[in-house]
Structure formats: C-alpha cells, structure tokens
Amino acid sequence: MELASREAYEKMLDRVLSRVQSSRADRGERTISLTPEIIHEHRQTIIANFKQLADALGREPQHLARFIFKETGRPGTLDGERAILSGRVGDEELGKLLQLxxxxxxxxxxxxxxxxxxxxxxxxxxxxxxxxxxxxxxxxI
Ligand SMILES: [Zn+2]
Structure with missing residues (x-):
C-alpha cells in the first residue's frame, strides 16, 4: 500500500514539475483558422481546402474525414487536397463540426x-x- 501511494505521489510530483516547466516555456497564443472552402455541385459537397484544415488542426486528413462522414451520416471520399461528401451539407453545419x-x-x-x-x-x-x-x-472514430 505504501509503495503504491509513494508511486502515485511521485507521479503527481512529475506532473506538477512538468506543468511548472512548461508554463515557463514559450507557449505563444496561437489561433487556428478554420474556414472551410465549400463548393456545392452535382449533389455533392466539396471541401476544397480540406487538407489545409487538417494541417491547421495538426491531424491526419483521414481522421478528420472519418469524423465528418460519421457526424453528417454521409459517405464521402478524400481526393487530394479535397474532401467530397455525397449530398448537400450546409456551410454552417460543416463549420460547427470543425469546431466540435x-x-x-x-x-x-x-x-x-x-x-x-x-x-x-x-x-x-x-x-x-x-x-x-x-x-x-x-x-x-
Ligand atoms: Zn494541456
């Protein structure tokens, strides 16, 4: 029991130390610009700057795409820099999903x-x- 709590204490200490260290590091206030460029054509919704959005978020386009497809309930594909969803998905809905x-x-x-x-x-x-x-x-996801 004592050993376990000592380990927990050391872990906590580590956490506290790393917090102190990192708060000293230059964090910088960065903001991410998430403005999807959306094109509606042929019953499809195309996000033209999809890869750029994923890059801005620091995530794989495939991961972001799975999220969007799942949340909208629409099948889609990745095509180079773009993501293509079947059907019409509104600009506002996509903006909200990116925030989510x-x-x-x-x-x-x-x-x-x-x-x-x-x-x-x-x-x-x-x-x-x-x-x-x-x-x-x-x-x-
Ligand atoms: Zn954090």
Missing part, C-alpha cells in the same frame, strides 16, 4: 493548449497534451 472536432480531438481540456497528439493504447485512444501532460480519453 477541435474541441474533442485537438484542444486540451485541462490547459486549453493545442499542442496535442492522439495516442493509441490497445483499443483506447487518448489526447495527450504536450504542454501540461494531461492524458484525456477520447472516442475512437
């Missing part, structure tokens, strides 16, 4: 930082923050 994705899969819920990455452990996925070290479970 940002909140759920990019932004650290603990410190609000955006220097995060997605880590897979067995069948679980976590959002790991490079600033505060927080590890938050996220859903698999």
């Amino acid at each position: 994705y940002f909140k759920e899969f990019v932004k650290c819920p603990v410190c609000g930082g955006i220097d995060t990455k997605i880590v897979s452990e067995k069948r679980f996925r976590f959002l790991v923050c490079e600033i505060c070290g927080a590890k938050t479970p996220i859903r698999k």
